Amino acid sequence: MRRKPKQIRAKRMVDDIIQAGLQCVAKNGLEGTTTRHIADEAGISVGTLYQYFDDKEAVYQSMIEKARDEIVQSLLAITPQIVQIDFRSGVLAILHEFSHFLEKDKGRYLKVFQYVGHFELLEHIRVIEMQLTQMASLYVMRHPEDVAPEKMQVMLYIVMNSGIATLIRYLSDPAPPFDREALIEGLADMAAACIQL
């Protein structure tokens, strides 16, 4: 970022641009998105866009960081409740949260997650992963008897990646073969089964 947006107005601007970027990508895809589109959508000129971002890629970076942070925030928000309930219910809650996040604003975020190749998404997913792992470890500490610790890391990795990926894949499908609740329930079953292996 070219300048530290210390002032409130600047922060608003940066956010507007990010939102405009997400909107554009959701509407026209990554390759259909130009800096002018984003600027127009944000109601500013290209010049102004470049006052807040070094280049197009920087906007994309911020977009994905924004998405990542928002997820992490929403996970944080439900953590207190999660740790109170059983594992399967917790997973269920997380999946609903995720699903809601991906679909809000007409799937604005979902589209971004489909461009795995372009964004170096892996690094960002790791942040989400860490949050999820922390949540899981809270549970594990409370129910140590349910867990085979040596397999723990691998199974958590599988559960998390599977859950996210399958959910995204499902939501991207224009004609899914069954309803969303069934999928989420199935994923929760999968998670529960995995964690007890």
Add this chain to the structure above:
Amino acid sequence: MRRKPKQIRAKRMVDDIIQAGLQCVAKNGLEGTTTRHIADEAGISVGTLYQYFDDKEAVYQSMIEKARDEIVQSLLAITPQIVQIDFRSGVLAILHEFSHFLEKDKGRYLKVFQYVGHFELLEHIRVIEMQLTQMASLYVMRHPEDVAPEKMQVMLYIVMNSGIATLIRYLSDPAPPFDREALIEGLADMAAACIQL
């Protein structure tokens, strides 16, 4: 395909171009790949490329079809053995097959699978899915007692998508947190656990 050049040589050419395309994408990413890159890589001129493909997109289409068909072929090849062994071992075999496919030629195919957004990958994945579903149903018919039919469809969907996605994600990771065998074993456990729910 624009015109049908003389059979055998032509088929070689088409294949060379597809391979060059995969190579380029693996090396420079989708947006870093130009028709000239591909032509150069294939050791031909742009003009020649356009004698065999209508446009750049057609090359991409063929690349993904090629990848898809190759996977399906390799799944077909191991089907006879799969049906003889228990479910978990079957999944293990499939995962090894997949893993081998994604990594061959220096991960040439792996990169393509990361551009889910650009290619209409879903349709192609469905073809793979169908093959896997067929293999699964062969098993199910032989061991009907293990299966809860009502959940069958959902769980198969989850197992397949999770397996593929997690594998791709893992292989894309430059510094994975554990070794590949552990992941594959874990995925097989997951699959086995899911199918018995």
Add this chain to the structure above:
Amino acid sequence: MRRKPKQIRAKRMVDDIIQAGLQCVAKNGLEGTTTRHIADEAGISVGTLYQYFDDKEAVYQSMIEKARDEIVQSLLAITPQIVQIDFRSGVLAILHEFSHFLEKDKGRYLKVFQYVGHFELLEHIRVIEMQLTQMASLYVMRHPEDVAPEKMQVMLYIVMNSGIATLIRYLSDPAPPFDREALIEGLADMAAACIQL
């Protein structure tokens, strides 16, 4: 026109590009004219050209419209005098006007009129025709005795097309067999003779 840049400067720019286009076509012919040529001639970059015109064809369209309008304007300008004098003198005046128009700026406009096939010139010529017809009808109303009305339409068509075409043909000739004044006088005679048939 792609976007409306700020009024006055923009109008200048558009006009500069049109003039550059006419120049290029006059110099290198239609097929020898590229967007870059035009941009260079106008002293701008290709990008700028495309900021003012949707595509090459749009430049051509504007060129021909410009030419057409300029002719119509110059015809309008001499109309008041025309109606005061006899028919032959009027035709003479018009031909001089035309001749002057086609030769100004080193024959910039003349060349355009040679590419009848490419431009849908007919539609534009019809606009000129209408203007000429109107001027003729003014004359006719004043001298009704001279005219055989049933043949009027055909003869006007012949006189106008013949006059324009022959003039263009003559001016395009690098080594014409007699001087221009003789041709124009001849054409005026022709017109006068035709109108009295």
Add this chain to the structure above:
Amino acid sequence: MRRKPKQIRAKRMVDDIIQAGLQCVAKNGLEGTTTRHIADEAGISVGTLYQYFDDKEAVYQSMIEKARDEIVQSLLAITPQIVQIDFRSGVLAILHEFSHFLEKDKGRYLKVFQYVGHFELLEHIRVIEMQLTQMASLYVMRHPEDVAPEKMQVMLYIVMNSGIATLIRYLSDPAPPFDREALIEGLADMAAACIQL
């Protein structure tokens, strides 16, 4: 021409290519015509085309020469009758001949004449002109009393160019304002009037 097509087969080939060229231009316009189109239309390969013509331009040259020669031939064919009849009837006959020529083969030749700018049509038209002038002088010798010799050259020039151009313009018009016979009669009137000035 690369080789003198002494053999009959070669002459046929050359002619086939020219006809194919005319066809293509009539169908797709000058800029829509490629060497491959012409070769395909002629039922040969591009390579073969280049065995008979140095380049594309040479084909075009031959096309226009062909058209020119054919007109001249047809004028020659009616010359004996022309000289027997009065001037206006002669002009009428010539115009009918022309009109027929331009419209035959679905306007194959008409289209060529619309690309005045591209072909250096002037030189070819001069050949036609000479033929017409010769025919006219035959008439003049038989009816010296009708002619004002000093104006002769100019008026002939006007009559010929006007006649040809107006005819082409009329035939190119998709919705002409009156029927063809009226135009031709009008043109004949014009010619007769001009020659007696």
Add this chain to the structure above:
DNA sequence: TATGAATGAGCATTCATTCAT
């Protein structure tokens, strides 16, 4: 700060022409 006109490198694509078979 904000603007948006100007830039020009870069891309996909075409097509006249050649030449090995």
Add this chain to the structure above:
DNA sequence: CATGAATGAATGCTCATTCAT
């Protein structure tokens, strides 16, 4: 002689980025 695959220069056009106002 005929073929048509191969060539690559050339074209129209886009879009990230800059900079004078």
